[in-house]
Amino acid sequence: RIDPARLWSSLMAMAEVGATPKGGVKRLTLTEVDREGRQRFAGWCEAAGLTLRVDSMGNMFARRPGRDPSRPPVLFGSHLDSQPTGGKFDGALGVIAGLEVMRTLQDLNIETEAPLELVNWTDEEGSRFGHSLMGSGVWAGVYGQDATYALRDGEGVSVIEALEGIGYRGEEPAAPFPADSYFELHIEQGPILEREGMRIGIVTGGQAQVWYDAVVTGQDSHAGTTPPSTRRDALLGAARVVSLVDRLMRARGEDGRGTVGRLQVLPNSCNVIPGEVRFSVEFRHPSGEEIEALAAEFPREARTIADELGLRLELRELFRIPAQPFDPACVALVRDAAARLGLPAREIISGAGHDAIYVARRVPAAMIFTPCKDGLSHNEAESILPEEAADGCQVLFEAVLARANR
Amino acid sequence: RIDPARLWSSLMAMAEVGATPKGGVKRLTLTEVDREGRQRFAGWCEAAGLTLRVDSMGNMFARRPGRDPSRPPVLFGSHLDSQPTGGKFDGALGVIAGLEVMRTLQDLNIETEAPLELVNWTDEEGSRFGHSLMGSGVWAGVYGQDATYALRDGEGVSVIEALEGIGYRGEEPAAPFPADSYFELHIEQGPILEREGMRIGIVTGGQAQVWYDAVVTGQDSHAGTTPPSTRRDALLGAARVVSLVDRLMRARGEDGRGTVGRLQVLPNSCNVIPGEVRFSVEFRHPSGEEIEALAAEFPREARTIADELGLRLELRELFRIPAQPFDPACVALVRDAAARLGLPAREIISGAGHDAIYVARRVPAAMIFTPCKDGLSHNEAESILPEEAADGCQVLFEAVLARANR
Ligand SMILES: NC(=O)NCCC(=O)O
Numbered sequence: 001r002i003d004p005a006r007l008w009s010s011l012m013a014m015a016e017v018g019a020t021p022k023g024g025v026k027r028l029t030l031t032e033v034d035r036e037g038r039q040r041f042a043g044w045c046e047a048a049g050l051t052l053r054v055d056s057m058g059n060m061f062a063r064r065p066g067r068d069p070s071r072p073p074v075l076f077g078s079h080l081d082s083q084p085t086g087g088k089f090d091g092a093l094g095v096i097a098g099l100e101v102m103r104t105l106q107d108l109n110i111e112t113e114a115p116l117e118l119v120n121w122t123d124e125e126g127s128r129f130g131h132s133l134m135g136s137g138v139w140a141g142v143y144g145q146d147a148t149y150a151l152r153d154g155e156g157v158s159v160i161e162a163l164e165g166i167g168y169r170g171e172e173p174a175a176p177f178p179a180d181s182y183f184e185l186h187i188e189q190g191p192i193l194e195r196e197g198m199r200i201g202i203v204t205g206g207q208a209q210v211w212y213d214a215v216v217t218g219q220d221s222h223a224g225t226t227p228p229s230t231r232r233d234a235l236l237g238a239a240r241v242v243s244l245v246d247r248l249m250r251a252r253g254e255d256g257r258g259t260v261g262r263l264q265v266l267p268n269s270c271n272v273i274p275g276e277v278r279f280s281v282e283f284r285h286p287s288g289e290e291i292e293a294l295a296a297e298f299p300r301e302a303r304t305i306a307d308e309l310g311l312r313l314e315l316r317e318l319f320r321i322p323a324q325p326f327d328p329a330c331v332a333l334v335r336d337a338a339a340r341l342g343l344p345a346r347e348i349i350s351g352a353g354h355d356a357i358y359v360a361r362r363v364p365a366a367m368i369f370t371p372c373k374d375g376l377s378h379n380e381a382e383s384i385l386p387e388e389a390a391d392g393c394q395v396l397f398e399a400v401l402a403r404a405n406r
Numbered sequence: 407r408i409d410p411a412r413l414w415s416s417l418m419a420m421a422e423v424g425a426t427p428k429g430g431v432k433r434l435t436l437t438e439v440d441r442e443g444r445q446r447f448a449g450w451c452e453a454a455g456l457t458l459r460v461d462s463m464g465n466m467f468a469r470r471p472g473r474d475p476s477r478p479p480v481l482f483g484s485h486l487d488s489q490p491t492g493g494k495f496d497g498a499l500g501v502i503a504g505l506e507v508m509r510t511l512q513d514l515n516i517e518t519e520a521p522l523e524l525v526n527w528t529d530e531e532g533s534r535f536g537h538s539l540m541g542s543g544v545w546a547g548v549y550g551q552d553a554t555y556a557l558r559d560g561e562g563v564s565v566i567e568a569l570e571g572i573g574y575r576g577e578e579p580a581a582p583f584p585a586d587s588y589f590e591l592h593i594e595q596g597p598i599l600e601r602e603g604m605r606i607g608i609v610t611g612g613q614a615q616v617w618y619d620a621v622v623t624g625q626d627s628h629a630g631t632t633p634p635s636t637r638r639d640a641l642l643g644a645a646r647v648v649s650l651v652d653r654l655m656r657a658r659g660e661d662g663r664g665t666v667g668r669l670q671v672l673p674n675s676c677n678v679i680p681g682e683v684r685f686s687v688e689f690r691h692p693s694g695e696e697i698e699a700l701a702a703e704f705p706r707e708a709r710t711i712a713d714e715l716g717l718r719l720e721l722r723e724l725f726r727i728p729a730q731p732f733d734p735a736c737v738a739l740v741r742d743a744a745a746r747l748g749l750p751a752r753e754i755i756s757g758a759g760h761d762a763i764y765v766a767r768r769v770p771a772a773m774i775f776t777p778c779k780d781g782l783s784h785n786e787a788e789s790i791l792p793e794e795a796a797d798g799c800q801v802l803f804e805a806v807l808a809r810a811n812r
Pocket residue numbers: 090124125126132133189351352353354628629630677
């Protein structure tokens with residue numbers, strides 16, 4: 001069995017990197033703090049006898065050989081980057097639990113049939129460059145590497161500059177290599193498991209999503225002198241679109257998700273009518289048809305708002321992900337492990353995006369969820385219990401072992 | 407008569423300081439660029455034989471002696487700071503035209519009865535520290551100096567740090583000294599004069615205003631996992647308040663003004679439901695009663711919005727300015743000068759705030775407006791014609807001379 005105390009203390013040691021005063025972490029992708037987290041992780045991998053490779057997107061693969069070198073490896077892992085005001089467990093749990101799996105195998109001197117590889121994907125969160133699942137997306141061929149390299153953050157720094165800046169642009173191309181399967185442990189980030197007293201979520205797939213970048217353009221002018229009839233207030237337009245997103249979400253009941261999370265006003269001066277507002281829009285739903293319907297309805301209604309106010313609206317669809325079912329055989333291994341361990345478990349669809357969703361396009365994949373306090377994530381107060389981490393890690397251990405030795 | 411070519415070339419020389427690619431200026435108050443503009447101005451004052459004093463708010467007074475040293479000076483001027491994406495003439499016209507008045511008197515060897523003082527007020531725009539009319543407000547005793555020193559910009563720099571940083575915290579206390587009168591030339595920043603083919607606006611007063619700082623607090627959480635029923639989206643609340651401000655403005659017809667110009671979202675990440683939004687709100691109206699009504703109605707309705715969405719709203723009233731009539735005798739001097747020069751002129755109420763509005767609480771004051779293209783200001787495309795600048799400057803010259811020699 002895995003060592004719950006070692007798992008927890010490594011989780012806490014990783015949480016020191018980018019720790020925030022409110023008890024969360026700020027470990028934005030490809031920053032100096034991310035580099036520090038990666039170095040700490042790399043050191044632990046080396047001590048556990050693993051061999052590290054870094055690919056051209058900065059994805060890290062730490063390999064443990066198997067008895068049969070001709071077999072493709074079983075992959076598992078998650079991400080070490082965080083939101084600007086993120087929690088200690090979102091992503092880190094899956095990576096550090098994967099490390100604990102490797103350490104346990106080393107302690108017990110277990111040799112698996114297939115090789116194992118522990119992965120830390122680059123930029124899962126998407127909050128710095130606007131694309132979530134970036135490293136796994138390029139790896140799986142969903143995003144082109146050149147276009148991804150050219151994305152820029154709010155300060156104008158490109159992905160490739162940031163990668164090279166922290167010394168994590170590796171040699172190996174970021175592209176799918178032959179792999180047996182992929183397992184990812186993650187906190188649920190939602191309220192369902194906790195509410196129902198479940199210890200394990202057997203994740204059957206990810207929901208459909210569509211993301212946009214929006215720019216509303218009006219005209220900067222003086223707040224005190226410009227009469228109502230001649231105003232072209234870009235913020236008023238953006239505000240109505242924010243309300244529209246909420247309305248379209250609620251029209252789909254409790255399964256709907258619609259969010260404007262990022263919004264920037266220009267010139268952002270109290271006595272200037274805003275001439276330009278740039279913001280993000282995203283919708284999610286377990287049903288791909290609902291997302292298709294939203295992708296038709298939202299741009300049309302948003303344009304109507306802009307037209308009514310004499311504003312210009314540029315709407316760029318960043319990506320559209322269909323609902324992604326996981327591999328039934330891999331899901332069954334998770335279900336079996338939870339049952340064997342006597343842990344109350346239920347099937348669940350992931351509300352959040354995860355690297356597993358892109359990896360699943362190339363490799364049979366599954367995920368394991370553990371509860372988190374009040375379903376709260378993307379928040380510094382994100383919190384889980386040591387025994388919840390240990391249960392999730394044990395399920396991961398058993399599923400990976402079963403798959404590698406089949 | 408004043409020298410139109412010299413006036414224009416000095417205006418263009420000042421516009422080089424902080425020039426932006428789109429033809430405007432960014433000369434934010436108390437920055438390095440502001441210091442550069444002040445130094446250029448100080449050099450010109452010295453060359454024109456003026457004696458410069460700087461007060462504890464960085465307000466600059468350039469004095470030309472009169473025949474009778476016992477008489478209080480006639481003041482005139484405006485401000486050299488700009489909006490982040492401001493125009494070349496907002497403020498600079500009044501200061502540089504004042505300099506042209508001084509230079510013309512020097513050229514013609516005219517000695518006035520009363521001394522004259524040309525003023526450059528600190529931070530008229532208010533866009534950096536959130537308080538417009540800051541230097542004149544402290545001078546006139548509307549704002550306390552200590553509280554004003556403690557205001558901070560978006561980067562956390564305080565007013566006093568910024569003042570000392572550019573070496574413009576002067577010896578003399580910022581407080582009203584005996585002065586005969588104050589005249590300020592400014593572009594209208596609105597569409598009225600241009601629409602009616604007027605060359606001069608005889609400003610009879612400033613409109614009433616009320617400004618707020620607002621903070622809406624909800625809860626950061628994951629955009630993909632948080633169901634509609636448990637969301638507390640601070641941006642949704644702010645968006646509804648933006649719509650409310652617009653509705654309250656329009657309910658007052660063409661004379662109403664209501665603007666949210668500045669808005670900041672936290673944590674501002676595309677896949678995080680915003681937990682906090684901070685923004686500015688301001689209303690203006692020629693009638694003080696309408697502003698009193700808005701100051702009762704707006705906070706009440708904004709609170710209802712927040713309550714409905716389960717959000718917390720903090721609303722801090724920054725200031726409330728009653729409608730401020732100018733001094734009839736000073737206004738008459740402006741009217742007479744325009745008439746004598748044969749310039750089409752009309753009475754007008756200022757839509758913008760101006761230093762003259764605070765100075766008028768202590769000293770008889772008046773203002774002169776000139777048209778600006780398309781009524782556009784607080785915009786880099788702000789534009790006026792050389793002859794419009796010259797006409798305004800000539801009216802200023804005559805009004806000041808008449809007052810100083812009466
Ligand atoms: N797991 C997680 O928080 N992913 C971020 C990507 C998203 O779901 O928006």
